[in-house]
Amino acid sequence: MASFHGTSTVANDKNESDVLNSQLKQLGRTPGHIVPIVCQKWMTGHAKGASAAFIINGVLQSLRTGLVPGNRNADNIDKAMEEFDYALYLSKSVQTSGIKAGLLKSFGFGQVGGELLIVHADYLLATLSREQLGKYNSKLQQRMPEANRYLQNVLVGKHPFVQVKSHPPYTAEQEKSIYLNPLARAKYDSASGEYKF
Template sequence: MTRVRSERRRVVVTGMGALSALGTSAEATWDAMVAGRSGVAPIAGFDASGLAVRIAAEVRGFDPVAHFGKRRARHLDRNVQLALAATAEAVDASKLDIAAAPERVGVIYGTGIGGLGSLTDGVGVLRDRGPEWVSPYTLPMTLANMAAGLIAMQHGATGYNSCTVTACAASAQAIGEGADQIRLGRADAMICGGCEAAVGEVGIAAFAAMKALSTRNDEPGRASRPFDSGRDGFVMGEAAATLVLEEREAALARGATILAEVAGYGSTADAHHITAPHPDGDGAVRAMEAALADAGLGPGDVGYVNAHGTSTPPNDRVEALALRRVFGPSGPPVSSTKSMTGHTLGAAGALEAIACIQAIRTGLLPPTINLDDVDAGCELDHVAHVARRASVAAALTNSFGFGGHNATLIFTQA
């Protein structure tokens, strides 16, 4: 593997946590991914019978009252509930003693929309019952930064604290920016990731109005089909995923289990359109090239790509073009786990980072399910239908968001 490094501080992952439509832990989510199981189903969280789109990838089996108690759960938006649960799993797994130096532990946590459910509920109360009935918790529950703030409160992390709100690139940027905090010496550990819980009447109706969502209501498990000629839009998903990042020498000194290294990060802007990617994939290409340069790697060093792969016609075609521009016609194996998790918006980058880390650790590449007929222009070395065994020293994941935000992360064996 080609790697030219400066003497900068190295950043490793020591803990992971996740809740998704595939499971309520990082391990359960990964097990379902490699089994090729779809988490898409008819919407259960509200009555969607009047909508054109009636399917989503919802988190099931999660009881917020059991986690937080009835009163506190009522005062937390669902996206924050998911974030706190995923983060508790990650911090417990890392065995990081935050209390030993809380000022050296920070949080960067991303979301695309924040508390859309709480905002929708507040507007409904105002309309139906009047202003005196609006809860004083409405605004705090709506704020996009609340997950980052409450994670810090829950774990006593008093260092740098921020929130990335860059649509579907949010949690990938949170991880990249968190790694930079450690590299620059501003923190010794960072809690990073993202959350999203926008599966509600407004969220579904709004994305459906943009013609962005699949309307394959009668075949929910087959609705998310990245790179396939029959794709007709993405499937909305909800999730939270968290990584604990640490300075490598400190992690080794305390005997932490190191899962992978955050080797490279690149982020760019298309500066092109509010929703459509640049037709030549220029921003995506530059983000991948920047991440490779940051990691000191060449294209041939990457053994797996977890694509953004949303299942929308323009995104998949442009990303495939960008991947061929970076890696050439014989690039690494590629899959989109959104075929199983749905598109979890601001949580997607962190959830797919976990997939990359697990691919490195286990030698298993999760598949793109429902990829029956690769669309013209989407030709890649697709891991279709079933997982593939492969030795992976470096894995790359892409996250691209509305507004033209692009983020690429590279993880390597530690």
């Protein structure tokens, strides 16, 4: 499944579908092997950063239960959305036998957005050997004190929780090629305090 920002604006809805379509085509997904799309914004509204937390919670519930919630107001899908081979906008909820992954997409104004792939733990951890799982758990235990220290520093005002960026770390010309390149990595530039390609 994929959870879209879903603003019902002409540019946003088409752009979100186009990016998903391009990504799945690049990955070699069979055309017509659709991905159900959930647009939770009709329910969460403009809660700013908090809406991402609401939407992540919805994706996690779908992974846990296998239920893909319908888009309650999707009773008149624009014809322009029919050109995409992979996106299916459901108006009613569908109970599946299980969802392996959820893709959370959030397109915002001024390139403030994000994308998050959430893989069901059964599938993610099943790919690890017993040795790899042991190493993962060991690293997790090491990261917890660092994460707690970071949060404590946020709470006492030493630094903000997130660094809000004013522009993406790539140029407009680089955008699509970076999105479609699984090996593209931004590097942190300590001099400017920004990530760059």
